[in-house]
Amino acid sequence: EIVLTQSPGTLSLSPGERATLSCRASQSVDYNYLAWYQRKPGQAPRLLIYEPSTRATGIPDRFSGSGSGTNFTLTISRLEPEDFAVYFCQQYANSPPGTFGQGTKVEIK
Amino acid sequence: QVHLVESGGGLVKPGGSLRLSCVGSGFIFRDYYMSWIRQAPGKGLEWVSFIGSSGETKYFADSVKGRFTISRDNAKNSMYLQMNSLRAEDMAVYYCARVSRSGYKLESWGQGTLVTVSS
Numbered sequence: 001e002i003v004l005t006q007s008p009g010t011l012s013l014s015p016g017e018r019a020t021l022s023c024r025a026s027q028s029v030d031y032n033y034l035a036w037y038q039r040k041p042g043q044a045p046r047l048l049i050y051e052p053s054t055r056a057t058g059i060p061d062r063f064s065g066s067g068s069g070t071n072f073t074l075t076i077s078r079l080e081p082e083d084f085a086v087y088f089c090q091q092y093a094n095s096p097p098g099t100f101g102q103g104t105k106v107e108i109k
Numbered sequence: 110q111v112h113l114v115e116s117g118g119g120l121v122k123p124g125g126s127l128r129l130s131c132v133g134s135g136f137i138f139r140d141y142y143m144s145w146i147r148q149a150p151g152k153g154l155e156w157v158s159f160i161g162s163s164g165e166t167k168y169f170a171d172s173v174k175g176r177f178t179i180s181r182d183n184a185k186n187s188m189y190l191q192m193n194s195l196r197a198e199d200m201a202v203y204y205c206a207r208v209s210r211s212g213y214k215l216e217s218w219g220q221g222t223l224v225t226v227s228s
Contacts, residue, residue: 035214044113044218045204051212088154092213097144097168100154 004101012109019076023089033093111135111217118222129190131205139183142208147201
């Protein structure tokens with residue numbers, strides 16, 4: 001089983017700042033089958049980015065994904081008030097249906 | 110617009126049973142694998158189960174194998190999770206999600222339903 005480790009656990013930033021979130025895999029993620037999701041309290045989680053730089057439908061271009069192999073990054077270029085949330089990664093290359101990271105909380109500083 | 114709504118959560122005693130339901134709308138339900146994901150307090154997400162579009166393919170996490178069953182009724186755009194022999198560690202928010210047709214990413218999620226296991 002591939003273990004995903006996200007860092008940092010919490011990111012304290014101000015609106016307008018850049019957020020960089022990391023997702024590290026215990027072994028290489030084939031085909032870069034890595035996705036990022038956003039979850040806000042009381043809302044359904046939302047698919048943001050997959051494989052590993054394609055934005056899902058309706059996701060603004062301030063969200064971008066990059067990486068390959070074992071190291072992946074989600075970047076939010078300029079934080080908007082609605083971006084403060086928990087973000088988690090998922091690999092779906094190994095042992096369907098895959099595994100999730102433990103999440104990074106982006107909070108207002 | 111894709112919409113998924115879970116129901117059936119609640120308080121149950123250890124050893125008890127609960128049946129969760131998920132109704133989908135805004136897409137052709139019978140064309141998609143569907144899944145249940147959960148998040149226990151203070152823990153990460155765990156993929157509990159998924160079911161193929163026709164109901165023939167099923168997956169269960171080791172933690173629930175033999176206790177949970179999954180089913181669907183495509184005529185009702187619905188999926189179900191029957192949870193038996195519930196344990197304290199099954200307490201979580203349970204999400205229904207639609208699985209992509211290209212890879213096991215989760216394209217759409219419901220808001221979740223809370224299952225509390227306590228005496």
